[in-house]
Amino acid sequence: MVGDALRLSVPLEHWQVIRRIPQARERGIPDATVARLPLYLRALNGLAERGTATVSSEDLAVAAGVNSAKLRKDLSHLGSYGTRGVGYDVQYLIYQISRELGLTQDWAVAIVGVGNLGRALANYGGFVSRGFRVAGLFDADPAVVGERIAGLVVEHADVLESVIKKRGVSIVVIATPATAAQEVCDRVIAAGVTSILNFAPVVLTVPDGVDVRKVDLSIELQILAFHEQRKASGGPMMGDEWPDGVVVVSERGAPLGEASQ
Amino acid sequence: MVGDALRLSVPLEHWQVIRRIPQARERGIPDATVARLPLYLRALNGLAERGTATVSSEDLAVAAGVNSAKLRKDLSHLGSYGTRGVGYDVQYLIYQISRELGLTQDWAVAIVGVGNLGRALANYGGFVSRGFRVAGLFDADPAVVGERIAGLVVEHADVLESVIKKRGVSIVVIATPATAAQEVCDRVIAAGVTSILNFAPVVLTVPDGVDVRKVDLSIELQILAFHEQRKASGGPMMGDEWPDGVVVVSERGAPLGEASQ
DNA sequence: CTGACTTTGTGCATCGCTTCACAAAGGCAC
DNA sequence: GTGCCTTTGTGAAGCGATGCACAAAGTCAG
Incomplete structure (x- = not known):
């Protein structure tokens, strides 16, 4: 053909x-x-x-x-x-x-972390459409384990390693809170995975030979904000001075509560 | 303070x-x-x-x-x-x-498309945490309009323009299906928006002066697949042949190694 | 004040990607 | 075949980002 x-x-x-x-x-x-x-x-x-x-x-x-x-x-x-x-x-x-x-072969993908984002990913048609097959959903929360999403039953994160090996998972998507990401990362690498797509807002440390790609929603927004500000302040200088003389830290809201997720 | x-x-x-x-x-x-x-x-x-x-x-x-x-x-x-x-x-x-x-000021963000991804984004703590405030959720589906998500009531896409102007929205996140993305894009630009974060898998056409950043989940996976394939085929050649036997490209059995990264 | 030590800020060489511009290669009409 | 037209593939120049290596600028002990 x-x-x-x-x-x-x-x-x-x-x-x-x-x-x-x-x-x-x-x-x-x-x-x-x-x-x-x-x-x-x-x-x-x-x-x-x-x-x-x-x-x-x-x-x-x-x-x-x-x-x-x-x-x-x-x-x-x-x-x-x-x-x-x-x-x-x-x-x-x-x-x-x-x-x-490499899309002529089928890649088994596991998604770890079944929060809002993990669900969205599991249901995302674009994955299945070309070469990718969601072969496992994992979460550490007992309340979520057992739930059926996009045709798969969520499994407990404890069985991550064995399932990865058994089903030949070669790509793992991390959609956990930031605090859990590195641990999950270490474990899947130990199980033989060498390709990771990370949605958690942390810098993952991995050995050589492991590929990590990162998708960070808030970083994208911050980059947009930068350009938006530039456009808005087309005029002369904008607040290029220290607020009132010498205020230093973010006066706004809180000490910047790194919303874990 | x-x-x-x-x-x-x-x-x-x-x-x-x-x-x-x-x-x-x-x-x-x-x-x-x-x-x-x-x-x-x-x-x-x-x-x-x-x-x-x-x-x-x-x-x-x-x-x-x-x-x-x-x-x-x-x-x-x-x-x-x-x-x-x-x-x-x-x-x-x-x-x-x-x-x-530009994070010392507050940016009003609207999310268009309240499917799985839109919901995940609306609930994503990372937005609110630093300088960004979700000021509106929109969808074209009457079944979704009226629903309360992350403290906001989903509004009908028809009122997009007026709400954008009224609430001073300057950044719009498009999380609609691919088919609706360009139309939404055109409309928000007509309403004065010049910064767009696009999750729909299409290339948006915009006039000069408008910034579009794109996040594409399946593209990221495909890039990973490429590298994974490179690693896997460390051996000789893999299916480098044309389906039925016409040899197509590189017959070589070695190079390729190069852990490219 | 002096001298040893630390760490920044940057000039410079390098690298990789982008863009231009055009010769080479093929199609098509006659 | 011959000649014209279209479009590819690529050499080469241009541009921006990277990383090295070091002088300049500061701290600190005595």
Whole structure:
């Protein structure tokens, strides 16, 4: 089904040449590129749904919200797909990017911490949709254990290690309060996990070889606030002075109660 | 109310000098730095809670999970706070970073889309804790409108514009399904909002002057999958072939190793 | 006051990513 | 085939971030 476009549009010889030159693909793909591949993939899926067969770098770039030169360079790191004068075969490119990202296989994901966020994640369709399968939900609170969410029964955090091994979980999502995050992190790593997606507002300490990605809601808001402030104070200087002479700490509300969560 | 620490360790003269030199602070702070400031802020709050009065760049860097040279350079963009031979006054630095990020004022935030994610966000303590106040919850589903969440009554999306203006909302969080996101986006921008945090898996199109930050759960997972695959395929080649036998790319059996990271 | 010690702030070399601009490659009409 | 048109893939320049290494600036003991 897929897999035809190529044979037609790119003679094998071509790549053999490519192959010989050590070049990009051989050694790692730039991180910045990897971070954008999922974006392209999403745009391509949108096009595919609308029945588009081929797409130019220009059009795809618009759909993905990036610059076309960047898109081409990104794709060139995967190999020389695409046909000059025509563009890229949508289905073929979807396959190639999926394979590169490792989405042609199924990843078992466990979610630890079934609070508001954990529930939202468990029910989030985007996970299941492409290559990811929620294989376990865990919480330390007995009141939550046993509850059925998104078709799964919440298990007690005590059995984390054994379940991870038994079900071949390779990616763990941490959605616990900040205080529990490091402990959970240590335990899943001990159980063999090397990829962690962390939603808790703490810096996790992990050994080499373990990948941690962090999603921090309040940090994003703070960055927005910075820009918003800049825009608002378009005028000359804003409160660039010390409040009244010399007040120091946050006078506002409280001593900044780090809302654990 | 609080506010002594500084007076002791940093004589006023000091910054007046700083103030005069146009230097870095005048023109924008690098984006990369802005993105890390919230991290430093969190680390500092942790230290403050433990009663630490001053901290060296080295220690703070460890707490924030960055390199100390980077930390010093980042802080130098704000001004010359810190005392050589001693370090930084924790309370003072908290105040300076908060001010720079615009957290000394209160930002009214509206959340549009009260599904699983919207609920999680509304209940997320991290928002309220520092400078952000949820001033409105909106949804288009009549079944949800009227419900009380985190002390707020969900309002119908129809009144979005008027409420935004009335309550002075300046930051909007979009947690709607992908299909509704662009419309919501257009409407809040028309109502004067220029800062948007988007959780919907779409690329929003906005006019110049509007800031959009995006948090995409499935993209993060896909990036993890990429690295996980790299690690797993430490062995020879994995499914590097085209489904039915046309060999496609790298036949090589080795390189790749490179724990890329 | 002097000298040893600590830690900041920054000049500089480097690195990686972005953007430009264009030659090379392919399609298509005739 | 030949020539024109479209679009890719990439060399090279530009730009911003990173990390090193050290002078400058401060503390502190005596």
